[in-house]
Amino acid sequence: MVSLSSFLFLSFVLFLTGLMLVLGRKSIIFVLIGLELILNAAALNFVAYSRFVTEKLDGHLFALFIIVIAAAEAAVALALAIRFYQLKETTHLDELSELKH
Amino acid sequence: MTDNMPQFFQELFHLETSDCLTFLFYFIGAFILVNIASVIGGLATYAERKISADMQLRIGPNRVGPYGLLQFLADGAKMLMKENIMPLMADRFLFNIAPMLCLVGIFATLAVLPISGNLTLAHLDVGVFYVVAISSLVGLGIFLGGYASNSKWSLLGGMRGASQIISYEIPVVISILSIVLLSGGTSFKTIVHHQGGLPHEWFVLHNPFTFIAFIVYFIGSLAEANRAPFDLPEAESELVSGYHTEYTGMKFAFFALAEYVEVFVLCGVGATLFLGGFNVPFGLDTFLSKTPFPLLAEVVQLGAFFTKTFALYYLVIVIRWTLPRLRVDQLMSLCWKYLTPIALFNLIGTAIWMVYFHDQSIVEIIKAAGSHAGGGH
Amino acid sequence: MLVVAIEKERTFEKVAIVSFLTILFILSALLMLVSCLALLLTKNIMHACTFLLAALLGVAGLYLTLHADTLAVTQVLVYVGGVVILMLFAVVLTGGQDQESITKEKFPHLAPLFGSKSTFLKAFLVSMIFFVAAASLLRLGEKEIVHVVAVNYAPTIQSLGQLLMTDYLFAFELVSVLLLGALIGAALIARPMKK
Amino acid sequence: MENPQVLADSSQGLSVFMPILILMVLGVVIFWGAVLVAGLIRPSKPSKLKQTAYECGELPVGQAWSHFNIRFYVTGLIFIIFDVESALMFPAASVFKKLNSIGLGGLALIEILLFVMILVAGIAYCWSKGDLDWVKSLSSKEK
Amino acid sequence: MDYSFWNIAPIILFPLGAFVINAFVGCKLYRKGDFISVGAIFASFLYALRIFKDVIVDQHSKDFYVHKVFTWFDLSVGDFPFKIDMGFYIDSMTATMLLMVTGVATLIHLFSTFYMAGDAKYGKFFVFLSLFTSAMLALVLSDNLLSIFIFWELMGFCSYSLIGFYVEKEAAGNASIKAFMTTRVGDVLFLLGILAIYNIVGSISIVDIYSALAMGSFEGQSVIGVSALTFIAVCLFGGTIGKSAQFPLQVWLPDAMMGPTPCSALIHAATMVAAGVYLSLRMYPVMVAGGITDFIALIGVITAFGAATIALIQTDIKAVLAFSTISQLGYMVMGIGVGAYNPSFMHLITHAVFKACLFLAAGSVIHSLHDHHTHGHVQEMPRMGGLRKKMPYTFLAMLCCTLAISGVPLFSGFVSKDRILGDALYFGMVHPHKWMMIVPVLGFITAGLTAFYMFRMLFLTFFGAPRDEEVYNHCHKEHFSFTQNFPLLLLSLFTLGVVYSGSLTGLGKINIPVVGKEWFSTLITMPKVEDFTQREKVKMMDSHLPEKFETSHYHVHEASEMTHEEHVLHKAHSIGAITSIIIAFLGIFFAYLMYISKGLNPAKWESAFSCWNKALKERYYFDHFYEKILIGKGLHGFNNALAWFDLNVYDRYVIDGWEIIAKKIYLGLSWFDMKIVDAIVDLSGTIIRFFNVTLRTMQTGRIQFYFVVLFLALSGYMLLTRI
Structure with a gap:
């Protein structure tokens, strides 16, 4: 039957894909998608336990x-992404490294 | 009063309730509803061409079937025959997904449409909220359609269409909110229950704020369905019929169908929210439901609902051939600078009205004042 | 995986296996898993957005199985109707899908885990195995669930609204301030650059 | 918070959502059914010319995804903020009538008023900064 | 009339308000705001009149009183009571004093608008005048010694500022300081008295003091060895000596004449000096219990006789009046000493009236005599003479008052002074010590002297040929002007005896039908301490409902059979009356002889008593004694000694000593700082450099690397906490 552990498993899968996207992908939009997934995983857990x-x-x-x-976060992040694109003409994350030492 | 359609029929035909039976009833109901909707969509195309012809002193389609009623079937068949062309560099996956998204979005809203007391498919407690949410899929479908067809114009049309739909969704949602505020629940059943049969009991005349809400809702829904003055995305003259230029054959047919059914759904929701949905004046339906033929009550309610919806639909069609098309910046400024603020203050107004007048409509207040002044018993 | 999960729960009272709940659960879980996988494999960013859309719809379906109907509808309204469209706009405005999205050069410090596409798949499988081992080892699932009562579905929008307006009032007002901040911030950032 | 059961009016479990699922599946089936059937019936002679994007007859020039004005994004942004606001407002609105009947109407009104007014302030800011108007004539900015 | 707060307070608040307005806005107002001061004091006069009518005329019994109190501050901690209540206390004495003060003050204000007209600091004069009157009225109304002391000091300040009004004259400045200092000596004693009372009684309200006396809570107490009561009595009397310029501290009053004449009239004749006597009258039971009545009588008589003798040889018209004031005050104090409570108070009232009239008349005389050379006013009598024709109204007022002061029957002076002398005679006869007879003897001699020098002044100024032609011609004929003459005439009207005694001759024999009542003596009597014990105090703001009094207070005591003392008293009074009339006429005759008919030659008398004459000129060397010896030798020496001690002993050892110790501590600290703290600082520097190097490499600039680190750290933490 449908039980808590099945939901935990599903949210874990979501979390994992989100993490993989965030860490593995170089385009900003991908990272944001990954972020959305991670947030959804957390929300799913909350509801499952509730x-x-x-x-x-x-x-x-x-x-x-x-x-x-x-x-709200996605809105601001995407605005940043667009402005980053306008500045650097690319969305490749490695360009975004002005903070290097 | 049973709480959903299969239970209603089971009691009608005195069958014992079981899961698969309810599923069966639901499936039949859904199938019938989809067909009715497609037929209404087709008839709408016919009605539109007929009315526009009548307004321009022409005759309009009368060749196919009596008075040209079967014209829409002819168009459908034609669409079937058309070749399905896909632009070269187009994104195959998205190109096919887009019309499907639109269609699914619209059909999902049908489930909740409050046709009559017992015949509505699903009495969701979050009815209105659900309709608003699912109808936002259409915007997505349009954008993807425009993007996938890999042509500057369709992309531009798609983006404009999507941004128009999503920006007009806000005034519509907020005006719906003021109705939810008034009726104290988001399910269609409670909203209709709070309205009476006669016009003065409808929400549209409940108080000035709901009247303004109705106007905002109507304008918003026009823009949402890319109809009449707001049909910029598929405006023939500028963007070569916008996002579905590259679509041919059935995909284009489904886009068009989705559009017309969406207008029907929006008019239906508008009628339920503001014009008292399937309420029949003078309590006729309750009277009939006591007679041996409870189905008659449903029929009467259906009649009420459809008359109100088609009245609104007629209005939509008439507007199409009276008002000139809006420019993009006018369109956007109308939405953000006029409709949204009005809707927001309207919402606050309804809340204040409810607090101040304790949810009474103007007519009730006058009657209460009258009774005070008069007898004051 | 699915079988293991189902067999584990014990005290759930006897309910017909094939009820609408399970169908809904299976369908939405399937939709979500497939879209997650697709997300990992696709390179085209527009496809990624659509798969995100599908995943979010799947999650909405899951919410439904968890009797959280308001939440499912909000998820659809906010995510599907808002965030995804915004993402699409952003994708279009940042040069469409010709951008390179997968890391080319090897990651200097860490294991080759984040290399090319194939490594993604391997990484995914490895982590799945790791999860099952950890779950069974640490008995993650069972310990908490002592009793599971089949709660009948009840519409939640009224009680949610009541909770929101009374107990969580401060959060309710704070959220509007947050939204205001986001709106002004994003508008400021997204304002067209003056050449 | 009393048990949700008490609040729920008579709806017997999740099967209420069954028609939605059915209709969605029906939508997909009909679409793909029709497309495939049409695929069988209709002729399919793909030709280079047919498959070029339609540009009133001329040959299409350049990539489709050229750089676009950002105002599309700004509308989207404002939409999502108000979308979220309405998402939060729905539960609040649905409870307002009950609160009003109890007598807490004034308090609820103030809450909603505050919630909405803050966002009105947001839109006022955008309006004053000119984010709302679609055509931003740069020349007018310099004046 | 109900004695609510707003029926009593305006008496004080009107002049106070006038003071505030004039002080701040006065110079801008029309006529420098003098009409405000006059109006204010007139309003107070009306209120006082209302109270006087209610208390005295409306048949209230003599022990009627209104006592309204509010708590000024209450800092009592635990069982240690430290609570001061302030408030109003109105009885027949207060009512009469109020009426007298406000009446005289109104007329003097009126007169000063004439006298001070054209003066540079015209506005400023009225400022101080208003302040002074409000202080005096507040003093009269107050119910406890502390508020009396407060307004006592305020009056001292006003007299200081008014004496020093013509501050450009160096002598005026010195005189004001001298006046302030001498009264201050008296005030210190007064304050000591108050503190002693508070220490014993726990409250300083007059009613509480009386009830404490009745309950005998003063017995057995002793302050610095002396029995409490005598110590307190002496201190309080010291205050009177200081304020009313009695024997040791009378030097400041003659010098106070440097101030403008209306000020001298009001302050140094009628009210302020009377305040001292008023205090002793209020504290009479304490004085009696303290057993210092003989001492008071002696002081009074000595002051009276001494001042009278000095007044004989004075040439300045205001000096004569000053010394006559001192002698009359001496009379009042003697009256208290001998137990003549009522006559002493009556003398205070009558003296205030005719002395004010005398000063005003002198003022108008001085005002009209100009000296071309010095452009100042002429005050020396030798340069006057024959002004009778030039200033008829002033002459008439002066005549009446001089008759009154010298004790001629039919006038108020005779009524009050005769009774005091009668009581003094009785006191002398009854007193165990035979030598106390000197008191009445000196009293009668002073009465004669008073008559002599007053008429000397009258003859010198108004009779005979004008001695200074130029001054005489310049003095223009006097026509009746309201502000100048009306006050004089009204005051002289009140010098008639009938007003006070209700009988023509003042002996109670022939009753005048209209007045027909011996009202003064029956109403103001010696307070019997016993009936003060259960008097209740009313809260200030709630109105006071006077009890109903059945007995009418006018039961003129029938001629019951006279006990032995009354018999002796009656005999003493009759003797006293006759002798005083004889002496008065003797004095007048001598003055007539010496100055009009030139029968006697004053120069001859002066040569006869040459050494005494020189002493009189030097005012018995009091000033000399104080300046040279008391301050010159005593005080300066003491000051120098103190200065030396401070410089050498204190500075060198107490303050400079610390310097050395501080230096020692500093040295120790600096060593510690060098060795230990610096070492620590260097160490932290090296640590930071170490971290810097290692951590820098971590910042690769790749966001995702940071994310990985973040994630690993987080999951690590979660795992650790789980296991």
Whole structure:
């Protein structure tokens, strides 16, 4: 039957793909997609525990806030990406290294 | 009053309830609803050409079938016959996905459309919220369509179409919010339940703010469906019919179908929210449901719903042939500088109205004042 | 994997295996897994966005199975209707999909894990095995779940709204400030550059 | 927070969502069905000329994905912020009537008012900074 | 009339308000704001009149009182009470004093608008005048010694500033400082008295002091060895000596004449000096209990006799009046000493009236006599003479007052002075020590001297041929002007005896039907301490409802059979009356002889008593004694000794000593700083350099590398905490 551990597994898969994208890909948009996935994994966990363990709606609310914050974050991140593209004519992350020592 | 359609029929035909039976009823209901929707979509094309012809003193299609009623079937068959051309450098995967997304988006909203008390497929508690969410898929479909066809014009059309749809979604959502505020729940059943049969009990005349909300909703839904004054993305003259220039054959047909069904859905939702949905005046449906033929009540409610929806649809079509097309910056400034602020303050207005008048409509207040002044018993 | 997970839970009361819940769960889980995999393998960024869309729809379906209907709809409205479109806009505005998206040169310090496409696949499989081993080793799943009561589905929007307006009021107001900040920040950044 | 059961009106479990799934699947099936059927029926003689992007007859010039004006993104940005706002407002709005009947209407009103006004301030800022107007004539900026 | 706060307070607040307005805005106002001061004091006069009518005329019994109190501050901690209550205390004595002060002050304000007209600092004069009147009224109204002391000091300040009004004259400056210093000596003693009382009684309200006396809480207490009561009595009397210029501290009053005449009239004749006597009257039971009445009588008589003798040879018109004030004050103090409580208070009132009138008349005389050379006013009597024709109204007022002061019957002076002398005679006869008879004897002699020098002044200024032609011609004929003459005439009206005694001759024999009441003596009597014990205090703001009094207070005591003392008293009074009339006429006759008919030659008398004459000129060498000996030898020496000690002993050892110690500490600290702290600082420097090198390589600039590090760190942490 559908149980908590299955959801944990699914959120882990999401988290893993998100991580792989963030670490492995060189284009900014890819990293942002990866980030979205990681956030979703966390939200899924919250809701799973809220459904199976606490039977209270706090988990739902927490996931709701995660979604809201993720949206705001995505907006700002994408604006940065575009401005980065306008400056450097590329979205390749390795160009983004002015902070090098 | 049963709470969903399969249970209604099971009681009607005195069958014992079981999972697969409900699934069966749902499937049949869904299939019928999809067909009805496609037929309505087709009829809409016919109606549009007929009405526009009538407005321009021409006759319009009358060759195929009586008074040209079957014209839409002819178009459909033609579409089937057309060759499916795919631009060379186009992104095959996205090119096919786009129309599907639009279609799925629209069909998903049909599930919640409140046709009548028991016949609506799904009485979701988050009904309105769900409709708004799913209809945003259409914008996505249009953008991908425009992008995938690998031509500057379609891309530009796609981006404009998408940005128009998503920006007009905001005033629509906020005006819906003010109705949700008033009816105290997002499910269509509670919204319709809070409205009466007669016009003065509808939400549109409930208070001035809901009236403004209706106007904003109507304009927003026009823009959302790329209709009439806002049909810039597939404007023939400038962008060579916008995002679906490269689409031929059935894909193009589905884009068009999706568009017309979306108008139908938006008018249906508008009718439910503002014009009292399937409420029949003078409590006729409750009376009929007590008689041996409960189905009659459903039929009466269906009648009420469809008349209201088609009235709005007629209005949409008429507007198409009266108002000139808006420029892009006018379109955008209308949305962000006029509709959204109005909708926001409208929302606050409804809230204040509810707090101040304790959810009474103007008519109720006048009646209450009248009774105070008069008898004051 | 799926079999292992199902067999593990013990005290769940007898419910028909093939109910709508399981169908929905399987479909959305499948959709999500496939799209995640596709995301890992695709190079074309537009495809990546579509797969992200599919993954998010899958997650919405999962929310539904967890009786979180409001959350599912919000997910669809916000993510599918907003973030993905924004991503698409961003992709178009940052030079479309001809950008190079996979790292070419080997990663200097760490293991070759983040090399070419093939290594991705290997890395993915290795991590899956690692998870199962860790889960079974640390008995991650069972320990907490003592009792699982089949809770009937109930619409959550009213209770969520009540919770939001009373207990989480401060967060509710704070979020609007956050949104304001995001709006102004992003608008400022995205303002066209003056040559 | 009382148990959700109490609040729920009579809806018997998740099967309410069944029609949505059915309709979505139906949509996909119909689309691919029709396309494939059409594929069988219709002629398919791909030719170079047919497959070029339609440019009122001229040959298409340059890549399609040329650099675009950023105002598309700004609209998207403002949309998503208000989209999120409405997503949060829906639960709040759906409870407002009940709160009002209890008597907490004023408080709820203030909460919603605050929530909306802050974002109105945001849009006012964008408006004053000229982000909302679609055609940004750079010349007018210099004046 | 209900004695609410707003029926009593305006008496003080009006002049205070006038002071504030004039002080800040006065110079800009029309006529420099003098009308504000006059109006204010007139308003106070009306309020005082209302209270006077209610207390005295409206049949209130003699023990009627209003006592309203508010807590000024209450810092009592635990059982140690430290609470000061302030408030109003109104009884018949206060009512009369209020009426007298406000009446005289109003007329003097009126007169000063005439007298000071054209003066450079015209506005400033009224500022101080208003402040002074409000202080005096507050003193009269106050119910406890502390507020009396506060307003006492305020009046001292006003007299200092008014004496030094013509500050450009160096002598005026010195006089004001001298006046302030001498009264300050008296005030110190007064303050000591107050502190002693507070220490014993725990409160300084007059009512509490009386009830403490009644309960005998003073017995057995002793302050610095002396019995408490005598110590307190002496201190309080010291205050009176200082303020009313009695025997040892009378030097400042003659010099105070440097101030403008209206100021001298108001302050140095009617009110301020009277305040000292008023204090002793209030504290009479304490004085009696303290057993210093004999000492008071002696001081009073000595002051009276001494001042009278000095006044004989004075040439300046204001000096004569100054010394006469001192002698009359001496009379009042003697009256208190001999137990003549009521007559002494009556003398205070009558003296205030006619002395104010005398000063004003002198003022108008001085004002009209100009000296072309010095452009100043002429004050020396030798340059006057024959002004009777030039200034008829002033002459008339001067005549009445001089008759009153010299004790001619039918006038108020005779009524009050005769009673004091009668009581003094009785005191002398009854007193165990025979030599105390000197008090009445000197009293009668002073009465004669007073009559002599007053009429001397009258004859020198108004009678005979004008001695300085130029000054006489210049003095223009006097026509009746409201501000100049009206006050004089009104005051002289009140010098008639009938006003106070209700009988023509003042002996109570012939009653005048209209007044027909011996109202003064029956109303203001010696406070019996016993009935003060259960007097209740009313909160300030809530209105006071006077109790109903059945007994009418006018039961003129029938001629019950006279006990032995009353018999002797009556005999003493009759003798006293006759002798005082004889002496008064004797004095007048002598003055007539010496100055009008030139029968006697003053020069001859001077040569006869030459050495005494020189002493009189030097004012019994008091000034000499104080300046040279007391301050010159005593004080300066003491100062020098103190200065020496401070310089050599204190500075060298107490302050400079520290320097050496500080130096030692500093040396120790610097060593510590060098060796240890610097070492630590260098060490931290090396550590930082070490970290710097190693960490720098970590920053590769690749975001994803940072992300990996972040992730590994996070997961590591999570795993560690889990296991």
